[in-house]
Amino acid sequence: MKFLWDLAQKNLSRSRARTIVSVFAIAIAVISVVFLRGLINGVLDTTFANHIHYKAGHIRVIDQEYKLKEELIPLNYTVNGFNGEGFKGIAEELKQIEGVKQILPRLRFAALVPHDEKLIGMQGWGVDPEGEIGFTGIDKYITEGRMVQSEKRELVMGADLMEKLGKQVGDKVTFLYNTVFDSFRASTFLLVGKVESNLDFLDKAVFFLPLEQAQTILEMDGEVTELLIITPNYNQADKILPQITELFKIKDPFQKYALQLWNRDYELIELFNFANVFYDFIYIFILILSCFVLINTLIMIVNERKREIGMMSALGLNSNEILSLFALEGVIIGTLGSAIGVVIGGVLTKVFSTAGLDFSAAMEGVSADLLFEPMFYTVFSMENLIFAFLLGVTVVTLACMIPAGMAARLDPVGALR
Amino acid sequence: MTLLELKQIKKTYLQGKMEVPALRGVDLIVDKGEFITIFGPSGSGKTTLLNMIGCLDTPTDGEIYLNGNRISALSKKELALIRRNNIGFIFQSHNLIPVLTAYENVEFALLLIGRLSEGETRERVFKMLAKVGLKGKENRKPGELSGGENQRVAIARALIKEPKLILADEPTANLDSENALDVIKIMTMMNMELGNTFIFSTHDPQIREYARRYINLRDGLIFSDKKKEQ
């Protein structure tokens, strides 16, 4: 085989221009795959992260009814313990389970702020400030002021919302809401921080206040709308789900509560997972397109070397060896192209993993209620480079079988004539 | 000793729906060490016959024995193996692999068999190239050698694996008469020295004279088969 390998290499220099064109066709395809996949992974990573941070946690505990009516953020279907003793009862039990890192309570409610003779709608999130900082790193997005402190009558608000209301850090904000008993109330809190997160939803529609304060004003002592269970690694959250399910089977026999895994029980994530399969086909398609150049080149080569193939056949090369000879020539081109593509693609994904691509113009008006960011960052990963390289080499190798097979099937007598 | 035996070899080509008989029943016995020419008008079946003997093509009918083995019914893969180990070919043109040097072209035939060590291979190839008069030109590629020199490389390559049988289809047709004579003389010398059996076809009466047996083909049949009087 070694002499075939040597010969295939030497044959590549016979038509250098054609070889180079073919190599670059493959390289461009592989660059596209690396970059596109890096970008999609980037979008998925940030989208998943946002989904986990601001919606799902790793596993979420909610009331069964709340699950159905979540859009309306009702206050009647809360997490308040296995026997009405308050959410802390459940939190304590959950913390006993190995692999549970943190329990994050949230009490979300609808609120209104009058401004310019209009009422501006928004969501109040009663949160555990320390827990939020630990999990979402919300403090990094507070560009002015600070995060609220437990128990105090303080709130932080999205930057866009503040602008809309004409408020500054240090101002007082009065908001209207319904308590759990449906009485209409107003409360005034001190605005201590401004959130600028790039997430439209947070910036335009949310304010955070300490959980205890939210519970007090809503008359919901010990209740939250959801409990987020955080594990050390979101990709392995499903591993501890059975234990948690077991706990709930015993403690919650009437199934008041629902458990939701971050990547299983949400339509958005299912959509992304489905899209991923679709993207894999796109990558293969891109590579197949570039293979047409290579196949065309190799067919030309086979035709030009017909007599040579006949001669080699007379020398005693069998059809497998002739197939290998031409396939090797294609595979070398494919491997070179894939290698070049991976290097350039790697550099590009690296650059755009910090520089980012600004899609805000394209996303105008689309993303208001989705957890999307308008800045997309590619993900540089070895896995992506290896994936693109192997996919490139595999598709090219398969494609080369067409012209190589043509060479192998040539009748030596006809080829020599 | 018999090297090759052909029994009623027939070959019919299909041209569209027309059957073209190229060989119509050839009987032939070739002994080891013979130096044979096949001649005859264009289209008489010379190339077809050499291809049959060389295991490049299979007969429509009849049987071929090489070294006592029946080869007319072997698979393509088995035929390739026989060519590789037992038969050397020299063609009219396009004999060599253009990206390989003279040395590498000759070496290629040995690498295919893959029995010799690197050192032995080297020594043998250099010796053979010297024998055909190409000393000092081992590292030239076919494009940097004359037509006559290229044919010598082809002879060296055909002989390097010491095959029992060497087949040459019009090996001198593309050469001027001086080079043609050189090539046939080298073939004669190799035949004398190494004892391989040569069968070559030619249109050139002057070249034909070097053979010791003359087979005249006409219309796919052996018209005459004469040996040179000693």
Ligand SMILES: Nc1ncnc2c1ncn2[C@@H]1O[C@H](COP(=O)(O)OP(=O)(O)OP(=O)(O)O)[C@@H](O)[C@H]1O
């Ligand atoms: N592939 C083929 N298809 C159809 N007919 C063929 C084919 N190959 C050879 N023939 C026919 O078979 C006959 C013998 O051809 P062959 O090439 O053996 O002749 P030749 O003696 O070598 O001629 P030349 O001296 O011109 O080389 C010719 O009539 C030729 O047309």
Ligand SMILES: [Mg+2]
């Ligand atoms: Mg002929």
